Amino acid sequence: MMEKIFKPKSIALIGANKRKGSVGRGIAENLQKGSARLFYVNPNAGEIFKNKAYKKITDIDENIDLAVIAIPQKFVLQAVKECVQKKVKGIIIISSGFSETGKEGEKIQNEIVEITKKANISLVGPNTLGIIRPTVNFNASFAPGNPPKGGVAFIAQSGGLIDAIIDGALEENFGFSIIVSVGNAAGISLSDYVDFAEKDKFTKVIALYIEGVENGRDLFNVIKKTKKPVVVIKGGKARKAKEVISSHTGSLAGEYDIFSAAMRQAGAIETDSLEELFDVVKALVSFGKCKKGVGVVTNGGGAGVLITDYIYKSEELFLPEISKKTIRKIEKETKKARIVFKNPLDILGDALPERYEIACRNLLFQENVSSLVVIQTPQIMTSPLENAKKIAKLKKEFKKPIITVFMGRGDLTKKAISYLEKRGVPNYSDPKRVVKPLLSLLKVKK
């Protein structure tokens, strides 16, 4: 059912509008990018973008799979009733002014839920930014820009956050399979969307922004069931005014404590910030399950010392010793006597792309090295793009995760990072940021 409404053949936009800056126009522009047949509905009728505008959805002769409603709240109920009459399969209510505003809005929302349920119509929202599926060219939202295609399903309880993340994604070189603003989730629930993402063939990783869950048990069960990695960030962790605390358990078990425990138990990865969320997502999109041994190659001593501290502190990851066999091979191939063979392997400031490649390849060959972190500090003889090309080549050759820390923000470095990330090698600007993604790879379900 959800597949049908999120990849509709025909769409009616109720509240289509020519006016610049209007939501109705924003959605119309986004919908036009898709391949579904599009019908505009506006009570003032007339013409919109050289297309006929219908007064009511029921005036349209063709069958309609999906109705998108973006009109003032007081007209929504009537529009929904007409959608039922028209026998649409799904409705997205963009309009706000429902349960989020108080009792009166909630009453209308409940009525809409009842009507749509009875007619077996899927309901998205109300109070939502909409839904985007870049992988099937479907954009029923008023989000700006074109989110790039990719393997991330982002399901969020905040529309504004989605806008910001779409904007950021363009720079971060990752793409989306599904973007959902759940809104008030009066019909389709958060758990339903997770289930949909699990079944969606384009989705590799499910990322969630959650403020509150009405039926946590359902969410727990659906996350537990999914084989795809789920990454979660929770907003609103601070404790609400306490009720009369009557027991130890009562005072220790806050709403967030239970949420966090449930996510962990279900196998989801919880992050502290949006930056961390997408740091983790970037790694999970590119790589499968991996073990605890991390090999590090660096051209700067300090960065190597820092990453050693972070990996040690993680208590789970470790830096395997470089084996005699690996040492022999690197020595032979580099003809370099000055290298001290420790992990992190400092290949020195004058390392050229070739030395990077030799060191990386041989570490990757070592069995107890399950993932590789390649650090680059920009020195005068460093060639970031050439290094990036060598690393991207290794990424193709090996199944083991390869992550880079190209430090600095110079033009050459930026270009190299973009080259790497477009080829599935996630880059992090700080050695500290590799730890959480590496830990997340340990937890991937088979």
Next chain:
Amino acid sequence: MILDFKKQENLLSRYKIKRPLTFFATKKEEVACMANKIGYPLVLKVFSNEIFHRTEKKGVYLNIGSEKEARETANKLFKIPKSQGVIIQKQIEGIELVVGAKKDPSFGAAIMFGTGGVMVEVISDVVFKIAPIGKKDAKEMINETKGKIFLKGFRGMQKVKEELVIDLLVKTSNLAYKEKVQEIDFNPVIANKDGVFVCDAKIKI
């Protein structure tokens, strides 16, 4: 409201949750006989389904060493406002743990485990899971606490059978999941070489 003492005991025994030898006196005159049966030292505690924190009401006395002391203490406990009876319990020593459960409005029954005692909230060495849980989950919970080192015989302390702690966690999670209870508070649970015992129990319905 707190579950009545008799009902609480029935519920705990139905789930085979172990307690130290415990009697409940509703009259002053019963105390001495019960105390003698248990033997000394013992613990006397007030019970009321309106009192949640016994310690705060001066309702807990440890190290009662004789019949005379038991009688005197019982007199005090029966005078506490809203007192409905006195719990007479064998005093045991060991490592103090806390086991709890709560019905979360969103996630349903959840179980808690950690380092116990009067300072649980201060130490806050507790972990949670959604109920019901199996043995593997229970073992994970133990390993996630800092207090796990105490269970393994820390600095000459007596070693505890971990599987008995696991067993208690699984049983408590089942109770919390299946029964109509709002909160369960077992604090302290005392673990020693003889077993794992729920010394103080409160069940909120």
